[in-house]
Every structure is written in structure tokens, then in C-alpha cells.
Amino acid sequence: MQIDWFSFAPIPALLGGMILGVAASLYVLLHGRILGISGIISGLLHPSLSDAGWRVSLVLGLILAPFFAALFFGIFPIVEIDSGWVAIIVAGFLVGFGAQYGSGCTSGHGVCGLSRLSPRSLVATLTFMGAGFVMVFILRHVIWV
């Protein structure tokens, strides 16, 4: 194993991670819900009058986060997307299908699930990380796209 010391940034990672933890904690403390982005979005596919508003508010907050980061702190997010259009569409479909079928994603199972010591979320997190490792290995080291 070889560490990418150029990209590896433990301090921002830890700090940003703690902010994710604060957001997830505030969410469950104030609103009584798990901050699981996939579940919050999928609920918008068949919205009910009572919960469409808060789901949209949270999604809008995420979308406008870069705008407010630029406005308040002058921080602009780095987003490098190397995948082609077909890969993007296939990836999006699999992520949506898998999160729906597996009842959660990196936020719901990863951040929140591990924080509440859920055995289901631990299994889910290890499983999707394992699948991610295998997929990147295949794409980068076996078929080389």
C-alpha cells in the first residue's frame, strides 16, 4: 500500500467530519429524524403535504451550501468529475437503486448508523465500502478506464 501524501489532508477531513457529526446530531435532537440524505430525497418521489416542505428545505440547504460557503468564508468547493456521461448515469442509477433497496447511504448508515451503534448500519457500511473498493480496483487496475 502506498499513501497519497499529496492529497491526504487529515485535519480538514477530521474538522469537516466533526461538522457532519454536529449536523447529524442537531438534526436528530431538534427534528427527531435520521439525517439520511437518500431517504430524505426518495421521500420526495411521492411527497405528502405534511413532509414535502421539510424535505425540500433540507435539500435546498445542501444545494446552496457552496453559495453560502463562498459568501461567508470565501471557500469554493473543489469538485473534479472525471467520469463520462454514461458512467455518471449508470453510477447514479446504481446509487439510487442500492440506497433504496439497502435502506440508506453514506449519511444514514455511515454517519448516523455508526453513531447510534446500529448493527444493520455497520454491516451496510462495511458492505458498500467493500463494494466500492472492488469497483475501483476493477476500473483502475483491471480494465483500466
Place this chain on the structure above:
Amino acid sequence: MKKHFGLISQFAIGVLFGWGLIISGMSNPQKILGFLDLTGNWDPSLAFVMLGAVLVGLGGFYVVSKRSEAFFGGALHIPTRRDITKPLIIGSLIFGAGWGIAGFCPGPALVAIGAGHLKALVFVVAMLVGMEICERFFQAHKKKPNPT
């Protein structure tokens, strides 16, 4: 009045979560793929993101476990299931495969839309299609899917 306050709070928490993704670097698919590329030039950053998030989250969820309702009132909607099921495993395998292709998961993709990336928007549309097809054809028995 209280309802509006709740919506503003939801919005603010969305912004805060987005900031966490931006600061940690997780809004960048290349950082995710760098973590998932174990045998290549490995970037361990994501492990530190999870560590930071869970250290804080453990405290938050501990406080919640001592309560019977949310601070803004209303019931707690916290999953109680503990059974490891086939859909949990298969769904997570599929999710991880998609995650490994583009380096995007739902939260960072939304942030990337706000940063002006058309590909992130296409990703999210494809994701919604995937969710809908799953719900319609593979979870027809389920009335309302309960996330996490």
C-alpha cells in the same frame, strides 16, 4: 410560526452538512475515489472524516437515546430494526458499486449541483430513477420504506 422555524432549521442543517462535506473534501468525487483506490495511490482522508463524524455523532445520539421526543416537539423517528437482511446486503453492494464508479453519493452530488456541475444534476436524476424503479418493482410489498 413554529412551522416556519422548523423549515429554517432544516435548511440551516442542510447548509451545515454541505459545509462539512466541502471542508472535509468529500464533495469532490476524486477524493472519494482516492480513498476507494486501496491498492493504488491511497488517500486515507475519508477514514478521518468518518472518525470525526462518529465521535461527535456518538454524543448526539447518546443524548437522544435518553429522550422521548425531539426538542422541537414531535415523536422520534429512529429505526429500531436490528435484523441483517438480504435487501440490506444486496442494496449496499449495489450502492457501493455505483459509488465506486463515479465517486458520488447522494449528499455530495447535491452539493456539486450547487457548485454548478451539470454532471452532478444528471447523476441525481439517474439516482431518482433508480430509487423509483426499486420502490415500484422491488418493494411493492412495502407501503412506506423506512430509511436506515
